[in-house]
Ligand SMILES: NC(=O)c1ccc[n+]([C@@H]2O[C@H](COP(=O)([O-])OP(=O)(O)OC[C@H]3O[C@@H](n4cnc5c(N)ncnc54)[C@H](O)[C@@H]3O)[C@@H](O)[C@H]2O)c1
């Protein structure tokens with residue numbers, strides 16, 4: 001079986017593929033054009049897919065009829081048309097759990113960074129502007145006992161809630177597609193409606209899977225209903241926020257601050273007005289960027305491809321319904 005890996009990943013995964021006797025192709029340069037990527041996909045049986053820039057939509061499947069499976073190097077699969085993959089019996093692999101701690105660490109880091117204005121103050125030091133001890137300047141807010149609202153209490157949302165509760169004794173409320181009774185018991189979390197979530201959260205952290213119906217769910221009509229001390233955190237997908245509306249909400253002090261690991265679009269332009277605000281911290285989509293998580297993801301993606309090559313089910317499958325019809 002011929003496997004196309006569109007960018008270098010930790011060696012552990014590549015070694016597994018080679019040891020399993022699979023033919024592996026990795027292009028010499030990382031910045032493939034859409035055409036190059038398509039041609040490579042047309043000439044391979046499987047793709048180990050890194051990054052969200054290439055969309056696996058109906059056109060892709062029509063143009064690349066040889067692709068029999070896709071092993072995503074991510075847990076998110078919003079760039080794949082799952083219905084189309086199902087219609088064509090193509091199993092899609094992903095990498096759940098292994099990155100939940102690392103990604104929730106980034107949500108936690110952003111929450112603290114914004115609450116204590118860390119990136120603003122770091123920038124001041126870099127600018128040679130240490131300043132006097134000023135009792136009134138750049139004051140942060142404490143998180144102890146505040147309410148953390150989680151949109152999407154799945155694997156990563158749960159980890160974020162757990163560490164925020166341990167560190168700051170935060171009260172956890174959440175809104176999810178389904179009620180999560182286990183989490184309610186362990187975290188004493190309360191299920192609320194979306195409207196209650198936005199109205200009651202001191203910190204609102206987004207961890208839901210992104211679908212087109214939720215495009216720019218966080219827009220002016222939502223920000224206006226949030227508390228004026230609220231911090232908006234997003235480590236899920238940038239498509240959840242309208243960034244013009246977020247800017248307006250921050251400037252007009254409808255909300256207090258924002259921490260983003262994901263932007264709309266990505267990469268964020270260095271001209272984005274959000275970057276001029278002292279109450280914003282932006283990171284370039286580094287949720288899973290630890291040695292441990294990225295190595296684990298490489299192994300899982302390789303395991304998925306190896307299982308497929310042996311005629312077995314993908315152990316980590318984003319569309320298990322492909323096996324049951
Ligand atoms: N920043 C990063 O580097 C990074 C890393 C990993 C994952 N992610 C993102 O985080 C997302 C979550 O990952 P996970 O492993 O926790 O997924 P998960 O499936 O375990 O949890 C997501 C939860 O969101 C819920 N949900 C979906 N849509 C919802 C909605 N509209 N309202 C309320 N709840 C909703 C689901 O029911 C589910 O419980 C991924 O889909 C991915 O987009 C980002």
Ligand SMILES: O=C(O)[C@H](O)CO
Pocket residue numbers: 073074075076077099287288
């Ligand atoms: O969905 C994911 O896993 C991230 O966005 C990349 O690690």
